[in-house]
Amino acid sequence: MTVYVYSITAADHPLDLTGLDTVGPAPAVLRSLDAGPLAAVVSDAPAELRPKRRDLTAHQGVQERLMADGTVLPLRFGLTAPDDDAVRAALDQHREEYLQRLDQLEGCAEYHIKAAVEGDVLLRQILQDSPRARQLNDDIKAGGGSPELPLALGELVAQEILARHQALAAGITEALRPHTRQEQASDPVGNDFLNISFLVDHEHRELFLTAEKGLAAELGADCDVRLYGPLPPYSFV
Amino acid sequence: MVPQGAASVSRSGNTGNLYDVIELILDRGLVIDVFVRVSLVGIEILKIDIRVVVASVDTYLRFAEACNRLDLESGRKAPAQLTDIVGEVTEGGARGKSKGALTGAVEAVTDALHLGDDKEEDEEEEPAPKRTRPTRRPTRRREE
Numbered sequence: 001m002t003v004y005v006y007s008i009t010a011a012d013h014p015l016d017l018t019g020l021d022t023v024g025p026a027p028a029v030l031r032s033l034d035a036g037p038l039a040a041v042v043s044d045a046p047a048e049l050r051p052k053r054r055d056l057t058a059h060q061g062v063q064e065r066l067m068a069d070g071t072v073l074p075l076r077f078g079l080t081a082p083d084d085d086a087v088r089a090a091l092d093q094h095r096e097e098y099l100q101r102l103d104q105l106e107g108c109a110e111y112h113i114k115a116a117v118e119g120d121v122l123l124r125q126i127l128q129d130s131p132r133a134r135q136l137n138d139d140i141k142a143g144g145g146s147p148e149l150p151l152a153l154g155e156l157v158a159q160e161i162l163a164r165h166q167a168l169a170a171g172i173t174e175a176l177r178p179h180t181r182q183e184q185a186s187d188p189v190g191n192d193f194l195n196i197s198f199l200v201d202h203e204h205r206e207l208f209l210t211a212e213k214g215l216a217a218e219l220g221a222d223c224d225v226r227l228y229g230p231l232p233p234y235s236f237v
Numbered sequence: 238m239v240p241q242g243a244a245s246v247s248r249s250g251n252t253g254n255l256y257d258v259i260e261l262i263l264d265r266g267l268v269i270d271v272f273v274r275v276s277l278v279g280i281e282i283l284k285i286d287i288r289v290v291v292a293s294v295d296t297y298l299r300f301a302e303a304c305n306r307l308d309l310e311s312g313r314k315a316p317a318q319l320t321d322i323v324g325e326v327t328e329g330g331a332r333g334k335s336k337g338a339l340t341g342a343v344e345a346v347t348d349a350l351h352l353g354d355d356k357e358e359d360e361e362e363e364p365a366p367k368r369t370r371p372t373r374r375p376t377r378r379r380e381e
Contacts, residue, residue: 049275076266078274090269137304154297228258234265
């Protein structure tokens with residue numbers, strides 16, 4: 001029977017799985033498999049699995065429960081093994097590696113941050129800060145100018161926006177970095193200029209959260225900083 | 238052990254927040270090489286909306302138009318300069334209150350991401366607040 005694999009923990013984790021949902025359209029039973037010093041949390045795999053909200057939520061729910069009670073290595077969504085024995089064999093094969101990661105992640109959680117800034121705010125800043133942009137803008141508004149003027153203004157503004165996005169992203173990252181163990185940035189999506197995860201240990205948690213609150217307050221309402229956490233350490237396994 | 242609760246900023250148990258952490262669940266996490274990943278319809282959609290600053294005539298013209306439209310006099314105060322912010326925060330100055338970390342939580346991925354292609358599922362999703370952001374418009378338009 002194919003099994004869906006959620007997480008790896010140490011065998012001495014409480015592994016309280018009561019009341020948790022499983023992935024797939026039909027309810028299944030969550031269970032743990034012991035393999036020496038390690039354990040895996042699995043359920044029988046559904047015949048078909050799509051990344052629907054309830055499935056992602058179920059996967060995430062298992063990680064959060066395990067994280068609340070100890071240290072967890074969250075697996076990527078959607079991984080299956082042919083049967084229980086294959087899971088045990090995989091744990092045996094990577095035993096030292098997984099034990100080491102569990103040890104490294106003890107007391108740590110992932111915090112994920114995305115941030116966006118209101119476009120008009122940046123445009124105003126640019127027009128205020130750049131005499132050339134202001135001049136071009138005034139010339140265009142006055143009318144009768146060269147058709148090259150809007151292109152020149154647009155190019156200047158595009159460069160300035162990119163530079164400001166990068167500066168904001170770097171500023172937020174640098175302000176938070178001292179309170180974190182690791183970080184992993186990825187390409188921002190949509191309107192965002194920042195998309196980053198931090199690994200934060202228990203000792204630095206309050207400092208990190210305080211720093212983030214301070215940042216959000218300083219950046220003001222025009223800058224939309226969204227913080228998520230504590231999350232299972234998806235980005236640091 | 239990671240204490241949960243008091244300082245917890247947002248939890249994915251609140252489905253509205255799932256969008257911003259979806260890429261973590263789908264694209265990160267431990268991968269075991271001998272395990273098979275089930276076929277996930279719709280999983281690649283996440284990648285579509287990766288931010289690209291397009292250097293094109295069209296983009297430039299749109300930026301220029303957006304600038305022309307702005308009324309500088311009525312503009313709100315510009316946000317604090319980041320150099321100041323970094324200094325203040327690293328000095329431990331966490332003054333002021335948090336602006337609410339969840340603001341706009343849904344919007345980033347909603348436009349691009351539809352979980353699966355299940356109609357019933359789609360209807361559950363709260364629509365993202367519509368915002369006009371001239372600086373981003375060129376990219377948006379490209380997708381249409």
